[in-house]
Structures are given as C-alpha cells and as structure tokens.
Amino acid sequence: MLKVILKGHESFYGISDILRMFSGTVSEDRDQGFVSAEDAPDITLVNTLEKDGRSFTEVQGTGKRYAFDGPALEPGREVKRSLYIALSAITGMKLPWGCFSGIRPTLVASEEDSAEELTKKYLVREDKAALGFETSREEMRLLELVPHDDLNIYVGVPFCPSRCSYCSFISQDISHHMGRLGEYETALENEIKAIAPYIDRRISTLYMGGGTPTVFSDEQFARLLDCMYENIMIGPGCEVTIEAGRPDTITEYKLDAMRSHGIGRICINPQTMRNETLAKLGRLHTSEDIVRVYEQARERGFEVINMDLIAGLPHETGDDFVESVSKLIKLDPGNITVHTLYKKRRAALSKETVLDREETRGDIDAAVSEGYRLLYEAGYHPYYLYRQKDTGHGLENTGFAKEGTGCLYNVAMMSDARDILSFGAGGMSKRCFEQEGSTSKHRVERCPTVKDVLTYIRGSIEAAERKRAFFGL
Ligand code: SF4
Structure with missing residues (x-):
C-alpha cells in the first residue's frame, strides 16, 4: 500500500x-x-x-x-x-495537465497572464498550457455575453434508444422504459408549468440535453416544445440548443418542429464515424445515418450544428479517432466537441512496477493533439474546456467552434458563475453569487433533482416547489 x-x-x-x-x-x-x-x-x-x-x-x-x-x-x-x-x-510520468487535478483548469488559467505561467507554476505541458490559456480567454469573452442577472435553463431527458457500453450518465434504455416516456414527458410539462409563470428574469440560454431528447415520439416531442415555448419566456435573443444526439431518433418531423419554433442550434453526435465501433458500442445507427440526418438538418437551415466525438473509445485506435475528426471536418459543422475517454491499462503506481511509462501512455494523447491540429487548420478554435476525474492520463474535453458559433450555455454552465434552472430528473439547479474582490470566483448554491425517473414522475410538482423556493420565485 x-x-x-x-x-x-x-x-x-x-x-x-x-x-x-x-x-x-x-x-x-x-x-x-x-x-x-x-x-x-x-x-x-x-x-x-x-x-x-x-x-x-x-x-x-x-x-x-x-x-x-x-x-x-x-x-x-x-x-x-x-x-x-x-x-x-x-x-517517471509527467501528466499533460501537471498538478491540476480539478475539472476546470481554465479557471486557474484565467488568473494567469500567460500560458508560460501555467507551465512554470503548475508544471502543465506546454501544448496544454497554450490550449488552457487560449480557451480561458475565449470562455471569459463568451461569459460576458451572458448577463449575470439572467437565468439559464436546462431541460433534461434521461432516456436513450439503447445504452452505449461506455456511458456513465444516468440515462435509461427506452427498451426497458418505453411506457415511462409519455409519463416522463407529462411530468416534465407539469414541472415547467409549475415554475415558468413565476420566472421574473430574462432567459439568456436554454439547453435541452440528456440522454437523447429526441427519443420521444414525434407527437410527444412536438408537445414538449410547444409547452416550453408557451410557458417559458424565450425571447428573440435567447440561445436555444437541442441535443438531438443519436440519428436513430431524429426524424424530419422533429427537425421541422424545432425549426418552426425558430430553434437554430442542434447537436448530432456521432462519437465515432467508424461503423464497426458504433455496432460494438451498442449504438443502433451507422455513420451513413449521421451524414443523412446532418444533411437534413442543414437543408432546414439550422444555424449551428454541433457534433461530438470521443477519443479513446473501446475498440478504437488513435488513428481511428483522427479519421473521424477528418470526416467531421469535411461535413463542416459549426462546432466539433472532442471528449476523451479511456481507461488506464495499468495505473502508473502498480505493485509490479513503478517505472512503466510506455505501457500506460497509449496513443490517445498523440491522436487528440493531431485531431486538434486538424481542427485549428480547418478554422475551428477552442471555446470551452473541462476535465473529468476518471479520464485516463488526465486529458480534457474541448469544445471547438467556428468564429461566432460557440455555445453560450456550455460556457455559462461550466463557469459556475451563472444561474442555472434545471427541469427534469437528475438536473442540478445552481445559484452563483459574486464574491467581493473577485470576478472569477463565485459562491455556488446547488439544488439537485432526484435522479430516479419514477420518483421524479411521481414528484415533479414537489421538485418544482423546491426550485421555486430555491430561486425565491
Ligand atoms: S447516447 Fe449518450 S447518454 Fe445515451 S447511452 Fe449513449 S452515451 Fe449515454
């Protein structure tokens, strides 16, 4: 030990x-x-x-x-x-982010005057220091566009058409919960109706995420959108994003329903463009489905399409990841978000050896760097960044965007400096209070909503009441 x-x-x-x-x-x-x-x-x-x-x-x-x-x-x-x-x-191991262990290295970067300081003080590798520093500046710029007094809304739908083998979210596979979808949609509508009339603040951003929000039937999905737009004051300047996620849930009807409400941002997330991997991960679609749905969304005039990729997926090499990046760049979406996920093949400090760098290094680190290089070359720039504690070798997740297309909700949510009102099971509402003498550090109060879907369905009105009290509405 x-x-x-x-x-x-x-x-x-x-x-x-x-x-x-x-x-x-x-x-x-x-x-x-x-x-x-x-x-x-x-x-x-x-x-x-x-x-x-x-x-x-x-x-x-x-x-x-x-x-x-x-x-x-x-x-x-x-x-x-x-x-x-x-x-x-x-x-004998140097980690990419040096002694940073937190999920928001850009917060520390925002306190420094140069990328070199991050390397000098925190032993961050030079390329990561440059990335962290550049991204922190863009996050600060975008956060200024979200006024502190405004509210940001999250609507959570924790269901997916099947469960991906690597998933660590609370999302439920609908094959086991088909009957619950309608009940969940009703519970969500009830919660929205119980809070929305009391909201007395401007709404800067609204994000519907999951899970896969488009998992609902066409009718349920359209009804939920109608409920949101009838009850929540979504003004013309409000950024609305729907995480459509998996193409096996996206229909032309749903795309039309979103556009008829003027929704301009959508996420279509392949995670990989390699069909063999998609099948092994338990995703019920191919890369051709991704391209087809992407084209349908483009034809309908969605202004910004985000596409997520994951580096280090099971059954994939670094080259496979780089190939997926190249394929997405060819499609030319506004945003490409790179997540990293891979398990340590062996912890650096194992009983067998303490000097085992080659075995644990893998090629994902290099592949992520190459993916970033291709993204920069194609005109994308990092606009938000966070880390997860269980990511092997401590890599990061980075959102890349073409000029003027970064998602404000992502920046506001990660900043812990803007209020978030969450609807749905598993959501986390936050109030962020400015601290005297600091522009970057806020005191955050949180109000979680129960994760269990059945408990939420039975108690969404109570959840609404707790949130009204939490926000003083
Ligand atoms: S689509 Fe996303 S949330 Fe759903 S199971 Fe797959 S990884 Fe999890």
Whole structure:
C-alpha cells in the first residue's frame, strides 16, 4: 500500500485527487491523517506544509525529499504540487495537465497572464498550457455575453434508444422504459408549468440535453416544445440548443418542429464515424445515418450544428479517432466537441512496477493533439474546456467552434458563475453569487433533482416547489 501522510494541513481532497491521477482507487483515513492507494508499492510519503506556506514531500525512512524550486502557491495548491512532483519522479510520468487535478483548469488559467505561467507554476505541458490559456480567454469573452442577472435553463431527458457500453450518465434504455416516456414527458410539462409563470428574469440560454431528447415520439416531442415555448419566456435573443444526439431518433418531423419554433442550434453526435465501433458500442445507427440526418438538418437551415466525438473509445485506435475528426471536418459543422475517454491499462503506481511509462501512455494523447491540429487548420478554435476525474492520463474535453458559433450555455454552465434552472430528473439547479474582490470566483448554491425517473414522475410538482423556493420565485 502507498500511503501519503498529511502533516501541517488537512487538504485530504486535493491530496486524494493527485494520488488518484497516478494510482486509480484511493481511500482517505481522516482520523489517522493519511490517504492511501491499495494496489501500489509499499512506500510511505509525508506531505508537509510548513508554517511559511512551503510544501515538500518526503519518502519516509529515506530522507529523499521533493519540493518546488520557486515561489509558493496558496496552501491547497502548494501541497498538491509537491506531491505531484514526488509521484512524477517516482513513476517517471509527467501528466499533460501537471498538478491540476480539478475539472476546470481554465479557471486557474484565467488568473494567469500567460500560458508560460501555467507551465512554470503548475508544471502543465506546454501544448496544454497554450490550449488552457487560449480557451480561458475565449470562455471569459463568451461569459460576458451572458448577463449575470439572467437565468439559464436546462431541460433534461434521461432516456436513450439503447445504452452505449461506455456511458456513465444516468440515462435509461427506452427498451426497458418505453411506457415511462409519455409519463416522463407529462411530468416534465407539469414541472415547467409549475415554475415558468413565476420566472421574473430574462432567459439568456436554454439547453435541452440528456440522454437523447429526441427519443420521444414525434407527437410527444412536438408537445414538449410547444409547452416550453408557451410557458417559458424565450425571447428573440435567447440561445436555444437541442441535443438531438443519436440519428436513430431524429426524424424530419422533429427537425421541422424545432425549426418552426425558430430553434437554430442542434447537436448530432456521432462519437465515432467508424461503423464497426458504433455496432460494438451498442449504438443502433451507422455513420451513413449521421451524414443523412446532418444533411437534413442543414437543408432546414439550422444555424449551428454541433457534433461530438470521443477519443479513446473501446475498440478504437488513435488513428481511428483522427479519421473521424477528418470526416467531421469535411461535413463542416459549426462546432466539433472532442471528449476523451479511456481507461488506464495499468495505473502508473502498480505493485509490479513503478517505472512503466510506455505501457500506460497509449496513443490517445498523440491522436487528440493531431485531431486538434486538424481542427485549428480547418478554422475551428477552442471555446470551452473541462476535465473529468476518471479520464485516463488526465486529458480534457474541448469544445471547438467556428468564429461566432460557440455555445453560450456550455460556457455559462461550466463557469459556475451563472444561474442555472434545471427541469427534469437528475438536473442540478445552481445559484452563483459574486464574491467581493473577485470576478472569477463565485459562491455556488446547488439544488439537485432526484435522479430516479419514477420518483421524479411521481414528484415533479414537489421538485418544482423546491426550485421555486430555491430561486425565491
Ligand atoms: S447516447 Fe449518450 S447518454 Fe445515451 S447511452 Fe449513449 S452515451 Fe449515454
């Protein structure tokens, strides 16, 4: 077992995050003051924060000490950095985002004056530092377009036509819940009707996501749109995006219904353009279906079409991913969002070896960089970025957009600096309060909605009442 003893501080959360980036499963013993990784060599590290705010990490019993040679960071970041330096030296692994373990590296980047600072202070690899810095500036610019007093709305539909093998969302496979779809749509309408008349703020953005919102029948889908537009004050300047997601749910009727309401943004998400992978993942469509539906949407004049890809899918190589990027670029959608997903083949700190860089590196990192290069070359630029804690090697998800097409909802939602009112099961409503002396940091209060679909169906009116109280409506 690898143990990290905390001395002079109690940053268990941050220390666990850094250890997890190298070792997978981590547990905390707050009473005894350490965090540990089971499937790792027997090493004990002591992570110390001194009274002067400097941190070092020592290998207990050896006198070997690791510390950053330069100015200190604030304590929470300082202790993480010294642990990162120690684990990086022990494993021989340098991670793309250095000692950043959070999901929003662009928030830290927004505090810095240059990409070089991110490399210098946080040991971020140069290409990621440049990406983080550029994206943070674009996020800040776009966030300015979403006034702080406005409300942003999310409508969640946690159903899909089948479940993709890699999915970690709460989405339900409709083959098991077909009868529930109509009930869910009614519950959602009831919730909207119970809150919407009380909303006294302008609405900047509305995003319908999932799951796959177009999983409803034509009639149910049209009814839900009608309910939204009849009850929610969706003004002409409001950005409305519908995540249509999978082409096996998109019909010409639904496309026409969206256009008749003036909806200009839609997501059609292939994840990969390789048919063999799509079949193995359990998706009930081909890449030809993607192209057909994309053309139908283009013919109807949708202004911005977003297409999602995933790098590191099971059954795929880095080359397969790059080929999918090239195919999407040829289609020329306004946005292409690159997600990364792959499991570590072996944690860097495994019992067998602690110096196993080649085995764990994989080719996904290089493929993502090549995909980005192609996107830049085709005129796309990153406009929002976030990370997930369980992504192997700590890569990132990045939304790319052609000039003037970035999705404001995505930026507002990730910023934790704009209020979000969520309808539907599993939604998270947020109120974000400006803090004195800081433009980037907000205090966030959250109001979750129950994830279980049946409980939501039975209690959507109660959910509405809780949200009205939460927003003071
Ligand atoms: S379409 Fe998306 S939400 Fe639905 S099962 Fe697949 S990955 Fe999950």
